[in-house]
Amino acid sequence: MSGTHAHTVAYVRETMLPEQDPPLTEAGAIKWMRENLFSGWLNNILTILSIFVIYSVLSHIVPWFYNSIWNAGSLSECREIRDATIGSDASSACFAVISDRWQQLLFGFYASEAYWRPVLALVLFLVAMGPILFESVPRKLLWYTAASPFILFWLLWGGSIWGPIAVAAGFAVGWGAFVGVSLFAGTLLAVIAAILVPILYWMFLAGPIAGGLHSIIPIGITFIESDDFGGFMLSFIIGISGIILSLPLGILLALGRQSDMFIINKVSVAFIEVIRGVPLIVWLFTASLLLNYFLPPGTNFDLMLRVIIMVTLFSAAYIAEVVRGGLAALPKGQYEAADALGLDYWKSMRLIVLPQALKISIPGIVNTFIGLFKDTTLVVFIGLLDPIGLSGAIRASTDWNGIYWELFVFIGLLFFVCCFSMGQYSIFLERKLRREHR
Amino acid sequence: MKKTLFLGALTVAGFASAASAATLDDVKARGNLNCGVTTGLTGFAAPDANGVWEGFDVGVCRAVAAAVFGDPTAVEFTPTTGQTRFTALASGEIDMLARNTTWTFSRDVDLKFEFTGINYYDGQGFMVPRGLGVSSAKDLDGATVCIQTGTTTELNLADFFRANNISYEPVPIETNAEAQQQYLAGACDVYTTDASGLAATRATFENPGDHVVLPEIISKEPLGPLVRHGDHEWGDIVRWSLNALIAAEELGVTSANIDELAKGTNNPEINRLLGTEGNLGEMLGLSADWALNAIKAGGNYGELFEKNIGENTPIGLARGLNAQWKDGGLLYSPPFR
Numbered sequence: 036m037s038g039t040h041a042h043t044v045a046y047v048r049e050t051m052l053p054e055q056d057p058p059l060t061e062a063g064a065i066k067w068m069r070e071n072l073f074s075g076w077l078n079n080i081l082t083i084l085s086i087f088v089i090y091s092v093l094s095h096i097v098p099w100f101y102n103s104i105w106n107a108g109s110l111s112e113c114r115e116i117r118d119a120t121i122g123s124d125a126s127s128a129c130f131a132v133i134s135d136r137w138q139q140l141l142f143g144f145y146a147s148e149a150y151w152r153p154v155l156a157l158v159l160f161l162v163a164m165g166p167i168l169f170e171s172v173p174r175k176l177l178w179y180t181a182a183s184p185f186i187l188f189w190l191l192w193g194g195s196i197w198g199p200i201a202v203a204a205g206f207a208v209g210w211g212a213f214v215g216v217s218l219f220a221g222t223l224l225a226v227i228a229a230i231l232v233p234i235l236y237w238m239f240l241a242g243p244i245a246g247g248l249h250s251i252i253p254i255g256i257t258f259i260e261s262d263d264f265g266g267f268m269l270s271f272i273i274g275i276s277g278i279i280l281s282l283p284l285g286i287l288l289a290l291g292r293q294s295d296m297f298i299i300n301k302v303s304v305a306f307i308e309v310i311r312g313v314p315l316i317v318w319l320f321t322a323s324l325l326l327n328y329f330l331p332p333g334t335n336f337d338l339m340l341r342v343i344i345m346v347t348l349f350s351a352a353y354i355a356e357v358v359r360g361g362l363a364a365l366p367k368g369q370y371e372a373a374d375a376l377g378l379d380y381w382k383s384m385r386l387i388v389l390p391q392a393l394k395i396s397i398p399g400i401v402n403t404f405i406g407l408f409k410d411t412t413l414v415v416f417i418g419l420l421d422p423i424g425l426s427g428a429i430r431a432s433t434d435w436n437g438i439y440w441e442l443f444v445f446i447g448l449l450f451f452v453c454c455f456s457m458g459q460y461s462i463f464l465e466r467k468l469r470r471e472h473r
Numbered sequence: 474m475k476k477t478l479f480l481g482a483l484t485v486a487g488f489a490s491a492a493s494a495a496t497l498d499d500v501k502a503r504g505n506l507n508c509g510v511t512t513g514l515t516g517f518a519a520p521d522a523n524g525v526w527e528g529f530d531v532g533v534c535r536a537v538a539a540a541v542f543g544d545p546t547a548v549e550f551t552p553t554t555g556q557t558r559f560t561a562l563a564s565g566e567i568d569m570l571a572r573n574t575t576w577t578f579s580r581d582v583d584l585k586f587e588f589t590g591i592n593y594y595d596g597q598g599f600m601v602p603r604g605l606g607v608s609s610a611k612d613l614d615g616a617t618v619c620i621q622t623g624t625t626t627e628l629n630l631a632d633f634f635r636a637n638n639i640s641y642e643p644v645p646i647e648t649n650a651e652a653q654q655q656y657l658a659g660a661c662d663v664y665t666t667d668a669s670g671l672a673a674t675r676a677t678f679e680n681p682g683d684h685v686v687l688p689e690i691i692s693k694e695p696l697g698p699l700v701r702h703g704d705h706e707w708g709d710i711v712r713w714s715l716n717a718l719i720a721a722e723e724l725g726v727t728s729a730n731i732d733e734l735a736k737g738t739n740n741p742e743i744n745r746l747l748g749t750e751g752n753l754g755e756m757l758g759l760s761a762d763w764a765l766n767a768i769k770a771g772g773n774y775g776e777l778f779e780k781n782i783g784e785n786t787p788i789g790l791a792r793g794l795n796a797q798w799k800d801g802g803l804l805y806s807p808p809f810r
Contacts, residue, residue, distance in 0.1 A: 111787075114679060135522055144524035262549060263524075324560040415512075418552045418561075424512055428520050428552070430650060431513030432527075433787045437677030439650065 095126065102127035105134050109434035132435050133445050139429065140422055140445065143265015149193075149257065153268050156190040159183060160275070168460065170467075191272070194258040201245035202237065209233035261339040265420040267449050273339070274408040274453075277346040281407070282400070284347065285354025286393075290384065292359055303355070310352035316413050318345045323417035342414055350407040357399035361392035394468045401461035405454045422446040496568050496700070496707035497541070497758055505547045508534035509567035512552040514649075515673040516782040516790075517573050526550045529781040530571040533592055533698050533715060536767040537569065540714045540759060545770035555624075559584055562701060569711050571698040573667075575625060585702040589712035592697050592774075594794035594803055596690035597629050598668035600675060603683050605662060610689040614639040619652050619661035621645075626666055629692040649674065667694055669782065669790055676787040710757055717764040720746060720806040721773035723797050728772040735765055746809045753809060764809075774804065 059065055072082045102121050107113040113129035121127060133140070142150055163183035165172040185199035212232035217225035249255065264272065291303030310318070322341040365388060373383030393400075415424040426442040429435050500506055510518040510530055518528040526548075535545040551567050562570045563585070573595070574580070576588040601607050610633070620627050622645045634641050644661040646652045653674055656664040664671070668690060675681050698715065700708045721727070724743050726734055735747045744750035748761035757763060771777050775797075782790045796802025 110677065139520070139522065139524060144520065147523070262551070320556070323557060324564075328560075328564055416554060416556065418512055418554050418557050420512065420552060424552070427648075427650065428513035431511075431515050431519035432521060433515055433673075433676070436515050436673065436787075437653065439654065 099126045099128050103130045104128070105130050107131035108135070110436070110438050128441055128444075129438060130441050130445075132429065132438050132441050136425075136429050136435075137445075140266050140425055140442075142268050143420055143425065144263040145265070145268065146257070146259060146263065149259060152190050152193070152256070156187050157271075159190070160187055163187075189256075191264075192259060192261075193256040195245060195249040195253070195255040197245040197248040197252075197254070201241040201248070204244075205233040205237050205241060208236045261337045264339060266425055267422050267446075269339070269414070269419060270408075270411045270421045270450075271453075273343055273346055273411045273414065276343045277350050277407050277411075278404045280343075280347040281350035281354055284351040286358050286389070288351060288355035289358035289362060292355065293362060307352045307355050310348055311356070315346070315349050315410055316416060318349055319413055319417050321345070338417075338419065342417070342419065346407065346411065350403060353403045353406075354400060357396050357403055358392060360399065361394075361396035362388065364395050365392055397461055397465055397468075401457055405457055408454060408457070409450060422449065496704045497710065500541060500568055500707075504542075505549050506534065506538040506541060506569070507549050507551055507567045508537070509551045509553045509558055509561050509570040509572055510534065511572045512554055514573060514670075515677075516669070516786065516788045518550075518571075527781070529593065529777060530573060530698075532771040532777040532781065533571045533718075534569070535770045536718055537698075537711055537714045539766040539770035540710060540717070540763040543760065543762070543766045545766075559586070562586065562699065565701075568707070569698055569700050573696045574699060576695045576697050576699075577625075580699075586699045587702055587705075587708045588697045588699045589708050590697050590715040591695040591803075592715060593669065593695075595667045595669050595694035595696055596794075597626050597665060597692040597694065598671050598690050599687040600656070600664045600671045600684055601662060601687060603685050607687065610687045610691070611637055611639065613641065613663060615641070616663050617642045617644055617661040619644045619646055619655050619664045621649070621652065621666060622647065625692070625694075630665055633691040653677070669788070672790050673782075673788045676789060706758065710759065713757065714764075714767045716806040717746060717767050717809075718774040718777065719797075719804050720809055721764075721768045722775040722804075723799065723806065726768060726773060728769055728776060731765065731768055735762070742809055 056062065060069060073079050102117070102125055104113050104116050104127060107116055107129065108131070110129060110132070113127075113131055114123075117123070117125065117127045117129075138147060138150070142153060145153065160183065162176070163180040166174060166176040166180055182203070185203045189196060189199045209229045209232060213225045213229035216228040288303050288307055291299045292307065294300045294303070319342060322345040323338060326336065326341060369387055369391065370383070373387040376383075376387075378386065412421055412423045414421050415427075418424075420428060423446065426446065429442065430438060508531075510526065510528075513519045514528070514530075516528055517530045518526060520526050531550070534548050534550065538548040539545040541547075551561060553561050553567070553570070553572055558570055558572050558574065559580075561567050569589075570586075571592075573593065575595075576591065580586055581588055599610050599613070601613075607613060613634075618630065618641050620630055620643050627643075630641070630643070641663075644655060646655055649666065649670060652664055652666070655661055657678070664674070666674075668686065671686050675684050675686065678684060698711055700711055720742075721731075724740065724746065726743060726746070731747070734743055735749065737749050738744055741750060745753055747765045748754055748763070752761070754761040754763045772780065775792075778790075778792065778795065779785060782788045784791060792800070792802060794803050796804065798805040
């Protein structure tokens with residue numbers, strides 16, 4: 036073979052070429068950059084422009100963070116330290132304000148020897164949320180979840196342990212009334228009794244019972260007034276209470292709006308439209324200012340409780356509309372199928388309709404929750420000292436007057452952590468519940 | 474608590490008009506004074522790192538609490554904003570308001586409050602960068618002015634410029650904090666607000682020497698504590714607690730020598746003030762040593778001033794109008810007789 040070729044062609048390669056890397060411009064980072072960043076003259080200009088913008092932003096922020104000062108007693112001390120160590124024209128963050136006042140930003144005026152209580156309450160709260168948020172957690176924990184509101188209330192506000200127990204007993208009383216009445220009367224009467232009896236119990240019996248038990252067996256921790264609550268703890272309590280209370284209320288409102296019963300339907304529609312049509316700040320002013328005129332002077336209607344109620348109602352109206360969207364997205368056949376199975380209204384809702392409708396509504400619901408959580412900072416306008424309010428109060432001390440960004444960076448970080456976790460959980464839930472396209 | 478709240482809701486109509494006639498009895502029954510302050514104003518009211526409120530207005534609250542209970546810490550401070558302060562007082566949520574509030578006709582008459590005195594004579598001033606080379610507010614023709622919206626300062630400013638026939642361009646801002654940033658960033662040539670606020674703001678700048686407060690004061694801003702109309706006994710207690718602080722400075726009674734003087738002096742007015750002579754405390758419905766306690770709470774007026782906003786603090790305000798009448802100021806307490 037080689038003989039024949041030797042006459043016709045000058046050179047024949049007899050071994051394989053070793054494998055080579057692709058040319059530099061066609062591989063790796065360079066290829067990626069050529070394709071994505073520098074693929075034409077317009078893109079080149081835009082890329083360079085963007086890099087310049089990013090650089091000029093970072094060149095201000097990075098030294099500011101890098102030079103930050105964490106140990107100082109006041110802003111002027113911060114500036115002295117900076118002048119001594121870095122030079123007077125360098126930009127430098129004075130995070131000393133955070134190390135000086137972080138307790139206040141987190142807990143407000145809560146007694147410092149009792150800081151363990153909100154921290155423990157947070158841990159207990161997260162444990163209580165476990166069985167609701169994740170399937171893998173043992174179901175028996177749900178009993179603890181049901182008890183946790185009373186435990187958390189007692190931990191945060193303190194006082195006699197018998198107060199929350201006496202209030203919790205009201206639910207047992209209601210259940211007892213339901214069972215007792217249903218023995219000799221209809222279900223409707225039993226339901227009415229189950230609602231009325233506990234209310235009467237709470238109004239007239241719970242207080243004396245708690246007082247009596249406390250005088251016999253005094254167990255309790257120091258009572259801390261709502262006025263002392265502040266900082267991120269306040270935002271968290273208002274936000275979480277609002278979130279937890281508004282979901283069931285919102286679902287009921289959504290069902291009410293779809294109901295065929297005239298009064299329930301109209302009341303739900305009116306409630307949703309009125310609450311939703313007025314800005315939250317107006318409701319907060321109503322809670323803090325207007326209610327005062329109607330209540331007798333000296334009435335201890337806690338401002339924080341009023342705010343929680345208003346925030347809950349406000350968010351419930353939004354949740355109702357989000358859930359209604361989910362209900363509307365469900366094919367009519369699902370409702371008819373539930374009816375065909377002979378399920379009553381509540382069963383068909385609980386077993387067929389709501390699981391599907393709520394799944395569709397998850398992103399909207401979580402969106403509303405995140406919005407609600409951030410809206411809690413509006414309470415600053417009615418004089419509650421949430422983190423934003425406290426940043427103003429901290430700035431009003433002569434030590435820290437003139438400090439802005441450090442406080443806002445810290446507060447922003449706290450809120451971001453919470454809201455981002457909520458968003459991530461919503462994505463997790465959506466993935467877990469995905470039924471199509473498997 | 475749940476119970477009171479429920480009953481409260483039920484008895485809405487019944488009690489709404491009875492805006493508690495005897496505040497003193499309520500305060501005594503409660504065991505502490507509810508005092509409305511700002512949510513934070515340098516030198517006048519701000520919580521320290523331990524959450525204890527401090528400041529010049531706070532000092533007035535503490536003096537009243539000390540006069541009633543003998544204990545300056547028997548105060549519950551309620552932070553109020555510009556919007557919530559008057560409702561909080563009118564509704565009985567607070568017993569008195571000490572929140573650098575300007576005494577005006579309409580607030581006194583129309584809003585049905587009673588100003589019980591003046592604890593700080595303020596006035597609106599201007600601050601400009603030294604580099605601008607302005608020495609009088611009348612040279613500010615055509616300047617951009619940072620001004621808080623919705624306050625009396627806004628109206629005063631318009632009046633002043635119109636009266637002097639010069640023009641200005643307003644830069645509306647919401648809060649003092651925002652104003653500082655805008656002014657430092659050069660968004661406006663001039664910042665105008667109460668002179669005490671200007672001094673406090675200037676003290677926080679990196680180079681306070683680069684900024685000057687112009688000599689013109691263009692408005693009267695008498696700031697004082699106030700109570701509800703209709704309860705004169707309570708109003709008297711607040712009024713005379715403040716007067717006791719002012720009179721104490723005039724008579725040379727300080728927190729340092731008060732215990733010595735309380736044993737009795739040759740000056741009958743000091744004796745009446747401190748309760749060793751006469752029965753002034755009884756007339757107010759308080760103990761004989763009410764003024765003694767009020768003065769001991771934070772010192773006399775001059776001591777309070779020096780400690781919170783005086784020349785040795787970063788704010789560095791001179792006494793000016795707030796000096797005793799003998800020293801050319803406006804402080805003049807009626808006699809304790």
